[in-house]
Amino acid sequence: MSIDNMDKPLIQVQNLGKKFGDMEVLKDISVDIYKGDVVCVIGPSGSGKSTFLRCLNRLEEPSGGHILFEGADIVDKKTDIDKHRQKMGMVFQQFNLFPHMTILKNLTIAPVKLQGKSEKEAKEQALKLLHKVGLADRADSYPNQLSGGQKQRIAIVRSLCMNPDVMLFDEPTSALDPEMVGEVLTVMRELADEKMTMVVVTHEMGFAREVATRVMFMDGGYFLEEAEPGEFFANPKNDRLKLFLSKVL
């Protein structure tokens, strides 16, 4: 974690803590995420990795610490979090597409209502992105008519339509049938190739190894180890990471 990097970090997490009642889920976490980083966060379930991700756009209210994003402390209640969320795309495990809207409407509603784009403009952009993920023919379908993999690709496109500066992925392939995991990871890989900044909570070790610029291991509310993927998987130092890797690899 070199602070003396040439760029300022895109996201600076400082002493982040989160408690649910008496349960301390995140303990004093500090981490910097730079433009173009693809950070994969791995760890056993219940380790706090999803909570960490959801704190980044304040879907969970942090109990302490600061998160600086593009110069603003988004933990500060006075910060207009809605404005900053527009720049932080989020993809959920359960897709969370809007079932009462067509795919196209799912993709255009936020740009039109929040960024003041015209319907036409938003539609053109949406169709371009749909084309990229191979779903241009489903623009007029409803979410219920799609497979899980298709839904998740649409969900990614929905976030991309807002032209975010960072994309947060919360176990994006965990709810998918195995044969659909690949198509979603492919889209994510393409995003990484385009230098999109990404924070990915995942169990896909293959993806982490191939695509991540940094891999972080989380357990018990702490980041226990962080390294480049090659080093991370070949040469783990922390005992708990070793144990974890021995189970999942």
Next chain:
Amino acid sequence: MKKNKIAIAVALCMAAVLTACGGAPKTETTKAAGAETTKAGTETTAAGAETTKAGAESSAAGGKLVMVTNAEFPPYEYHENNDIVGIDADIAKAIADKMGMELEIQDMAFDSLIPAVQSGKADFTAAGMTVNEDRKKNVDFTDTYAQAAQVIIVKEGSEIKAPADLDGKKIGVQTGTTGDIYAGDIKDANIQRFNKGMEAVMALTQGKVDAVVIDREPAKVFVKENTGLKILDEAFTEEEYAIALKKGNTELLNKMNAAIKELKDSGELQKIVDKYITAK
């Protein structure tokens, strides 16, 4: 579509069944009058077990007379200490005593009284009911037992001074009373019908109606209990009260008329009237 048809069919069946029920009591009026009291009890399952019992008993001993009234009409009938009391109630009691029968009083809406008597759910109604031609077509009346009048209640200082001034005014009445019926003849009148006379009077005190047309004796009570109201000297109509029975029930009618005559002759009737009207 299919559901629609079924629903209509059900509605029609319902109507047909009800037609049969509604028609029955009226066509039976020609039957022997003596059986009527019993019939009243046995026929009316809807009226509940008590009435049925009343009917069953009447064939055995002296039996029970079922009277219906609208007990919101002081001093003729009203609730006091869980009993229905008043001039009508006392007279009915005296008549029942003379006939050696027990009296049971049931309270219901005024406009349901005649249907209740017609359908045999009750033996008679004594409810400060004015004798008029329309009603005579549907029920038999006993001899009159009281003189009455429909009067006009207004707020003190009202511009309404006589019945003629009611044209085009808002008039409160109790649904189905003679006041209601005759008020319909007033030119351009806006008639507001309440379930209870008291509510019509309340609407008057709150300025929601300009006048209330109602029977004289209850009017006196209402005016006494509400300051700022008065009864116009000139009555709206003069009329007579009588007890109403199911049409064709001559046996009971004759018995009741005989009892009323006895009560009148002995001065008992006047005593009852005095008790309530002078006391109030």
Next chain:
Amino acid sequence: MWEKLRDDFYQNFIVDDRWKYITDGLQNTLKITFFAVLIGILLGFLVAVIRSTYENTHKLKVLNWICGVYLTIIRGTPVVVQLMIMYFVIFSFHDPGQVFTAVVAFGINSGAYVAEIFRSGISSIEKGQFEAGRSLGFNYAQTMWFIIMPQAFKNVVPTLANEFIVLLKETSVAGYIGLQDLTKGGDIIKSRTYSAFMPLIAVAVIYLVMVMMFSQLVRALERRLQRSEH
């Protein structure tokens, strides 16, 4: 028997233009129901939003408390009592007209039930929908309006329709404040002709037909809403 029915019909509806009691009453019943439904939806929506907002964010504490009191009182007392309180107590020194009074009373009554229907509709929507909306940058109100409400509304259409059918039938107590609605119209005829059968059946059939027509309408609406999802 047919002759008697015909005669009854003549007596109850034709003589003195008595049918006008029914048609005038029907007009009032429709007027009251229509405007009470509007007030009910508006009020119910507002209360449901306040209650849901409090449940989700713990904001609007005072408003939520007021709404709670409103729901408790309205749902804990009979509508006919509320109607009479509205007429004889609340509007005791000012007469806004009986139809208006009834519209206000039934509207406020219906609002309480509609509020609970909307609220259950809102809470039936998965949390993920809300989070997806917020994560795109919609604020609370926008998320409610664009994402939660349309789905909640679709879910509650049948229950809502049922509430309005109940409301239509409940307006039959409007006669308590001297108002001539459909039921009272039948009562007046009954008090003139002393026959209960014809006027009551006529009134019942008219209510039934209105309810059946309304149910058809709702079914059509439901089908349309369903189509948009598949």
